Amino acid sequence: MEQGTSSKRVRRGPHLVLLVVGILIGSLLLTPVFAAVTNYYTKAQSDKRFRSVWALVRADGTIAAQSGGISVTLGNPDGRYYVHFKTRLSGQPILVTPKYSSDNDNAVRAAKAVPCGGPGAVPGGVTCVIAGTNNAKTAYVEVLDSTDTTVNTAFYIVLPPAR
Secondary structure, three states, X not given: OOOOOOOOOOOOOHHHXXXXXXXXXXXXXXXXXXXXXXXXXXXXXXXXXXXXXXXXXXXXXXXXXXOOOOEEEEOXXXXXXXXXXXXXXXXXXOXXXXXXXXXXXXXXXXXXXXEEOHHHHOOOXXXXXXXXXXXXXXXXXXXXXXXOOEOOOOEEEEEOOOO
């Protein structure tokens, strides 16, 4: 035997057997837990309740892109839109922002949205006057310029996932 090497043998005793048995039992007990967690997140990804609903609305009220199931009615006068969703807006935040464009970057200051249907149908809702818009599935949107005048311009609207 060379100098500086050791020839110790690993003892196989009850501690080694207990370690292997413990690892096997632990993995058997944790496998259903891991499967349940994976199943939960897989369902959450396919569940529509966990998805945002969104649209990019052009200045003329047509939809340039969307997640699906959204339509728009152009209001009168300019800069007023009614965005129709498939879901009730009660208790749902509505996010809206003007789309940046080199044509309107200095003119457009803000966009705001509120649910239609009146305060009786939706808390915080307003009564919308265009036919077919005064319901809890429609959002009233205004886009404002730097003088607080409504203007026709493109905007994004998003309903975040409901939890």
